[in-house]
Amino acid sequence: MQNFLDFEKPLLDIRSKIEELRHLKDTSENIANELSNLQDKYDKVLGDLYENLTPIQKVKVCRHQDRPKFSQIIDQIFDKFEIISGDRLFSEDRSIKGGFGRLDNKNYLIIGNDKGNDIDTRVKNNFGMAKPEGYRKAQRLYNLANKFNLPVVTFVDTPGAHPGVDAEDRGQSEAIASSIRCSINVRSPIFSFIIGEGGSGGAVALATGNKVTMLEHAIYSVISPEGCASILWRSANESEKAADSLKLTAQDLLDLGIIDEIIKEPIGGAHRNLESTCSAIKERLLSYTQEFEGKSSESIISQREQKYLSIGKEFLIS
Amino acid sequence: MNWITNFVKPKLQSFVGKKEVPDNLWETCPKCSQMILKRELKVALYVCKHCDHHFRINAKDRLESFFGNNFMIIETPKIKSDPLKFKDSKKYVDRLKKAKKNTELEDSVLVASGTLNKTKVTVAIFDFNFMGGSMGMAAGEAIVTACNYAKKNKLPLIIFSSSGGARMQEGILSLMQMPRTVIAVNSYCKTNQPFLSILTDPTTGGVSASFAMLGDLILAEKNATIGFAGSRVIEETIKEKLPQNFQKSEYLLEKGMVDFVIHRKDLKKKIISILEFLNP
Ligand SMILES: [Zn+2]
Numbered sequence: 058m059q060n061f062l063d064f065e066k067p068l069l070d071i072r073s074k075i076e077e078l079r080h081l082k083d084t085s086e087n088i089a090n091e092l093s094n095l096q097d098k099y100d101k102v103l104g105d106l107y108e109n110l111t112p113i114q115k116v117k118v119c120r121h122q123d124r125p126k127f128s129q130i131i132d133q134i135f136d137k138f139e140i141i142s143g144d145r146l147f148s149e150d151r152s153i154k155g156g157f158g159r160l161d162n163k164n165y166l167i168i169g170n171d172k173g174n175d176i177d178t179r180v181k182n183n184f185g186m187a188k189p190e191g192y193r194k195a196q197r198l199y200n201l202a203n204k205f206n207l208p209v210v211t212f213v214d215t216p217g218a219h220p221g222v223d224a225e226d227r228g229q230s231e232a233i234a235s236s237i238r239c240s241i242n243v244r245s246p247i248f249s250f251i252i253g254e255g256g257s258g259g260a261v262a263l264a265t266g267n268k269v270t271m272l273e274h275a276i277y278s279v280i281s282p283e284g285c286a287s288i289l290w291r292s293a294n295e296s297e298k299a300a301d302s303l304k305l306t307a308q309d310l311l312d313l314g315i316i317d318e319i320i321k322e323p324i325g326g327a328h329r330n331l332e333s334t335c336s337a338i339k340e341r342l343l344s345y346t347q348e349f350e351g352k353s354s355e356s357i358i359s360q361r362e363q364k365y366l367s368i369g370k371e372f373l374i375s
Numbered sequence: 376m377n378w379i380t381n382f383v384k385p386k387l388q389s390f391v392g393k394k395e396v397p398d399n400l401w402e403t404c405p406k407c408s409q410m411i412l413k414r415e416l417k418v419a420l421y422v423c424k425h426c427d428h429h430f431r432i433n434a435k436d437r438l439e440s441f442f443g444n445n446f447m448i449i450e451t452p453k454i455k456s457d458p459l460k461f462k463d464s465k466k467y468v469d470r471l472k473k474a475k476k477n478t479e480l481e482d483s484v485l486v487a488s489g490t491l492n493k494t495k496v497t498v499a500i501f502d503f504n505f506m507g508g509s510m511g512m513a514a515g516e517a518i519v520t521a522c523n524y525a526k527k528n529k530l531p532l533i534i535f536s537s538s539g540g541a542r543m544q545e546g547i548l549s550l551m552q553m554p555r556t557v558i559a560v561n562s563y564c565k566t567n568q569p570f571l572s573i574l575t576d577p578t579t580g581g582v583s584a585s586f587a588m589l590g591d592l593i594l595a596e597k598n599a600t601i602g603f604a605g606s607r608v609i610e611e612t613i614k615e616k617l618p619q620n621f622q623k624s625e626y627l628l629e630k631g632m633v634d635f636v637i638h639r640k641d642l643k644k645k646i647i648s649i650l651e652f653l654n655p
Contacts, residue, residue, distance in 0.1 A: 218584075218603060218604070220603075220604030220605075220608045220609045220612050221604075221609055221612060221613055222609060222613060222615075222617060222618060222621065224603070224604070225602050225603060225604065225609070225621070225622060226630050227630075228588075228630070228631075228632050229584070229602075229603040229604070230583035230584040230587070230588045230601075230602065230603040231588040231632060233584040233585075233603065234557065234583075234584050234585050234586070234587070234588040234589050235588070235589070237553060237554055237557045237585065238557050238560075238561050238589060241554070241557060241558050241561050242561065257541075257550065257581075258541075258550070258553055258580070258581050258584045258585075258603070261550060261553050261554060265554050277547060277550075278546065278547060278550070279541045279543060279545075279546050279547055279549055279550040279581070280541070280543055284608075285543055288543065289463035289464070289543060290463055290464070298463075299463075302459065302461050302462065302463065302546075303459075303543075303546045303547075304459050304546050304547065305546065305547065309547075310547060313458065313547065313548065315547050315548075315551060362558050362562070365551065365554045365555050365558055366519065366555060366558060366559075368548070368551045368555065369458075369512045369515075369516075369548045369551060372454060372455055372456055372458045372512055372548070373452040373453065373454060373455055373512055373513065373516055374452060374453055374454075374455040375450070375452045
């Protein structure tokens with residue numbers, strides 16, 4: 058049984074009716090017609106809902122427990138994956154995964170947030186919230202990519218960096234800052250895909266691509282709408298307003314010149330069709346790879362730097 | 376959190392009588408509750424003479440404390456429009472207007488060059504009074520400008536941070552100041568000129584997690600709050616009491632995250648001394 062979100066209640070109602078009719082095991086034409094009508098209605102409501110998602114609804118979709126997660130996406134996209142573990146300094150942080158990936162006989166270095174697919178892995182992966190050791194593993198991986206000139210693919214899906222005493226004690230700020238710096242110096246191209254939640258500085262550490270691409274219903278934000286609401290509206294109940302104000306949808310970010318492209322999701326969101334979601338990501342990745350093939354390290358680094366340095370220039374006046 | 380209070384202790388007020396002590400002449404130390412004359416406080420670089428509490432110091436006073444009148448302000452771009460049309464209880468444009476009026480600054484970062492004991496340096500100074508020192512596009516661009524100026528003129532770079540982090544009202548555009556400032560600092564550092572990052576109260580969020588933690592040396596003013604996540608958020612997450620002195624300069628020194636903890640009155644001397652090693 059699928060997990061429905063609160064705003065999908067109309068869908069759940071239709072689905073219940075369908076289940077009821079099926080339960081009758083009645084093969085008469087009337088019932089068959091009714092079933093077919095209900096299915097049409099279901100498809101239409103689903104399409105309409107997802108065509109017009111509000112920002113707060115997108116926040117819910119991108120956090121959906123069934124939304125494709127790192128390991129599923131890697132399985133679908135890459136022909137081969139060799140995992141790399143540890144930061145060599147403190148411990149293994151499972152909320153950030155990485156390794157070598159092969160696709161169409163091309164090698165990549167992959168880094169991504171992994172929220173986990175079930176309750177067990179979600180807890181193990183700290184719900185995708187990395188501690189300094191996660192970011193330090195990412196630095197190791199960026200450095201490997203730089204040394205062996207491997208294109209980097211990052212998958213961003215995190216509520217944010219872990220807020221905790223242990224994380225602060227081991228230098229959460231320094232770890233994030235150094236990860237960003239490390240990525241900036243990578244001589245091979247970085248392709249960043251924001252697949253779910255792009256939460257604040259913890260997301261930026263993995264999102265400094267030469268190309269930054271978002272899934273249609275993913276979000277990318279300076280602060281969670283709940284956090285923003287509790288600070289600026291002094292009430293977490295105002296998160297809908299905060300979500301509207303923050304301009305955190307892929308469509309807003311494309312307009313603001315933050316991201317390069319949006320990947321359309323299947324009808325009803327990525328969680329309703331893993332295969333087609335991944336094949337769309339794969340198609341973009343192959344196209345980016347081709348685009349950057351043969352480019353010099355200098356031009357790759359400089360393109361990345363200029364891309365970020367030029368963000369927001371149109372809103373400033375000298 | 377508004378630390379400027381014109382509150383005069385009732386005890387003293389009744390003792391000296393209301394008319395003789397205009398409220399706005401006095402500042403109450405939030406730590407030891409002693410009262411200090413404002414002009415004395417300014418002379419003492421906004422440090423309480425009774426308990427050494429470091430008040431937040433505004434950018435202009437900081438600048439003067441380092442260079443006297445001997446500095447040159449470097450113009451930095453300002454916000455032309457409010458791209459998000461952000462509005463919470465107030466419009467962002469109105470908040471900006473008010474902050475500009477109150478601080479007589481264009482935004483939260485002031486960039487200047489001046490001479491410290493014969494060494495010309497570039498400084499960027501955050502002013503907490505300007506919307507909590509938050510880093511939006513103008514502040515980020517000020518850091519980029521400071522880096523470029525220091526790079527071009529081969530000068531040491533000193534950045535004094537005092538910021539709650541990214542400016543929410545500029546949404547993702549303020550988050551983008553993290554990679555932007557890191558790129559600028561990274562590019563400057565390739566010239567092998569020194570970058571000293573001075574962390575003052577508070578340095579948190581997107582500021583601490585970008586350029587501020589990338590100094591060749593990192594100095595922290597006494598008792599400053601420095602960290603990534605806010606202590607309230609952490610407390611809510613772990614549902615435990617936080618360690619004593621958590622996220623304070625002295626605590627970070629213990630954890631190996633900063634090079635020195637320093638009293639504000641000694642800061643200039645210390646910077647000069649360090650630069651003599653790095654910039655002979
Ligand atoms: Zn005091």
